[in-house]
Amino acid sequence: MQDLDIAAVARRSGLPASTLRYYEEKGLIASIGRRGLRRLFDPGVLERLALIALARASGFSLDEIAAMFAPDGTPRIDRQQLAAKAEELDRTIRDLSALRDGLRHAAACPAPSHLECPTFRRLMQAAAAGTIRAPRRRVPQPD
């Protein structure tokens, strides 16, 4: 009896059962059967969930992630896609770094108002021009 019920998967993955049902509905994971009404999962689902978590953290949407698995369930990850995402992350990192430096400067800047600080103003203009496209929404984190 190595199969896991949804509560066991939830416990071991840290994800709520509702999320697991949602992922199954979206085709991200599959249960291998039922005991009565209750889903049973192969322990391998945990690895799959880890892979999903990684992809999510990298900024892939659930739909994109679903497309990364062959119909038979084996991950079919495109190295080009990974490289492209790495590039994207790289741009994001550069933007965020500029932002961080600017914020830090502004926090320390002695100018009476940030609006009079040239560094701050340059940053503002860049943001206004859409040069800085940083923000994404964080994945809600269990506190």
Place this chain on the structure above:
Amino acid sequence: MQDLDIAAVARRSGLPASTLRYYEEKGLIASIGRRGLRRLFDPGVLERLALIALARASGFSLDEIAAMFAPDGTPRIDRQQLAAKAEELDRTIRDLSALRDGLRHAAACPAPSHLECPTFRRLMQAAAAGTIRAPRRRVPQPD
């Protein structure tokens, strides 16, 4: 007649008029009057919008941004808040960097399946453990 109507502000800020109305409703910007029904804005609103863009790019929510302005409209930016956000960005940057390096490695890794690559596996585990909290949603960008 230096006052700007909403179309002029939209043109000069790059934001749709609907967004400007929404921002006004949220108290992020204020019109200085009307000509008939039409809002008139002080040109200073452009600077304010740039400031808002910067704050958004830094990851502040509209509500947080609204709280950064005194009732009289002058920005009342807390240097501590800026420093805290800089710290947060720093953590995000570190996470994203690890992710980027991992993706890049995986893209180049000769292992038959990524699942057999130790680097990839470590990354997966970190993501699953929530160690990597990276993703945020991007701010929609005019292409």
Place this chain on the structure above:
DNA sequence: CTGCCACTTCAAGCCGACTTGAGGTCAAGT
């Protein structure tokens, strides 16, 4: 055998940041 309660389904709700649509107003050009 009974009762409990963790599981099930399905539909609806939530969040943030806007966008869209219907229906109305009015300043300005002809």
Place this chain on the structure above:
DNA sequence: ACTTGACCTCAAGTCGGCTTGAAGTGGCAG
């Protein structure tokens, strides 16, 4: 004076990723 069409308001819709709630089911301890 009339038409035009850019602006107005207000309500509702969108998107992604889930969560929540009501109502139902059934495995297992007692």
